[in-house]
Amino acid sequence: MSDVVAAARAAAAAMRDVFPPTPLLRNEYLSDLHRGDVWLKREDLTPVRSYKLRGAFNAMRKLDGQDVACASAGNHAQGVAWMCRHLGTRGTIFMPVTTPGQKIDKTRAFGGDAVEIRLSGDFFDDTLGAAQAFCAETGAHFLSPFDDGDVIEGQAAVAVEMLEQLDGPPDLLVMPVGGGGLSSGILSYLRAAGQVPEIRYVEPAGGASLTAALAAGHPVTIPDLDNFVDGAAVARIGARNFDILRQVPPQHVLRVPEGRLCITIQQMLNVEGIVLEPAGALAVDALRDLGPEVAGKRVVCITTGGNFDFERLPDVKERAMRWAGTKKYYVLRMPQRPGALRDFLGVLGPGDDIARFEYLKKSARNFGSVLIGIEGADPSTFAGLEDRMAGLGLSFRDITADPMLGEFVI
Structure with missing residues (x-):
């Protein structure tokens, strides 16, 4: 037995004095949706609702009270x-x-x-x-969240439990990558145990630190980090972690767009009653990209955390609708005359709902700029709406996907 295998198994055994193994559960909804045999390793069900407890435990148990x-x-x-x-x-x-x-x-x-x-x-x-x-x-001992040998060893306990619960490796393992503690721990154990399945690694599109490191051949700092996926959006992957992950084929690293991820968060909550934080939903969302790689296979997705602040739900819904194309924002040049607003309302279709209407400023004495947000039942309805607005002679600009205006105006 290799030292890596022995150490990870010892860490997993020691954890049993503190908390039980997290369940590995077959998910009927995802299995039917993706035509595979999909299982969720529920790290969102640890006592602190994330896998981070494992690395902290393993490192701290070796410090003799420091x-x-x-x-x-x-x-x-x-x-x-x-x-x-x-x-x-x-x-x-x-x-x-x-x-x-x-x-x-x-x-x-x-x-x-x-x-x-x-x-x-x-x-x-x-x-x-x-x-x-x-x-x-x-x-005091500084405890890194991921770039630490004992933390990596502790996170490997996820793989120890998974192999025991499945009585062997799955056909495909899907796991998220942030700083690399979880992914490097699991990969190091599976390699040492000689039980490496097909693996796909998942990063948020706005925080793809592993992708950047594989391209450069060493860890690099991402200049513009989108921290919406706060549990996995890391500007620079850990050095120790990348040493383990450097041989990962770049095509095996998937980048999930944050807006689409919000759709998955909503679906898991509304359909399955499973509360996942953005990072915890990454592996589940990536099933959309894997297609035939999932069909007919036994697939394990690691749901890494469920610490979701429900005050974020409006933002999740907003991002999901904009990604799905069912909500758009326009800046209109509205005539400053009686009846202009009534004329505009006449161009709306039966399924169009005004979610926001705000005068920004008067650009001229006879015109004013208006920010309007519209929710539609289907993305295809917006083409007709824009045709009708143009037919009315309205000057407008779709700012839905404009990152600058989205941040400061929407």
Whole structure:
């Protein structure tokens, strides 16, 4: 038995004193939808609703009570906090000043009196620097969320459980990649155990750090990071993690668009009653791209987390509708005369619903600029709407996909 296999199995066995294995459940809805045998490894059902607990546990159990510190605004913070309380370890958790209160409160609840939360910096790099400076000053152990050998070893326990629960590897394994802790841990174990199935790695399109590293041959920093998928949108994959993943074929790395991911989040909630955070839904969403690779195969998708703030639901719905083409935003040049609005309303179809109407400014004495958001029953209805607006003589611009205007106006 290799050292990697023995260490991962020992970590998994030690975890049983803290929490049970997460279930591996066949999902009828996804199996029927994709004509395969689809199973979900439910890491969203750990005590902190994410797999991050595993790496934190494995690293901290080896520290003999040494104080720890970390920088995180999400699942890593909660995993460290939970383990501090369980192990009686003192922890200092650095979070950006901009962290939502709900995440701060949840981390504090998991850690109780065992942790101190410090808010530092508007951006994560500032928070990370503060945590590392604290460790240098106090001697506390800095616990990386992914670029750490013991964390990687702990995440490999997911693979240990999966092989035991399935009595062998699946035909296809689909797992998300952020900083690389989970994917490198699982891959290292499967390689050492000689049970490597077909694997597809999934990244958010706006945070494809593995794709960038494979293209460059080394980890690189993504300049423009979209942090909507906050559990997996990492600007730079970990160095240790990439050393394990560097032989992954680039064509096996899928990039999921954030808008489409929102459709999957909604479907899993509305159809299956499964609450997944954006990162937790990545592997499920990627089934859309795999097509014949799923049909007739036994497929395992790792749902990595379910820490979803329901205050984000309106944003998820908005992104989903815009991706599906059932919601559009226009800037109209509206005549400033009596009856102009009534004329405009006349061009709307029976299924068109005005979701937003806002005068932006008067561009001239006789005209004003209007932002209007319209929801339609079907994407095809918008072509007819635009024809009717043009026939009325209205000047308009579709700004739905404009990233700059979308950020500042929509």
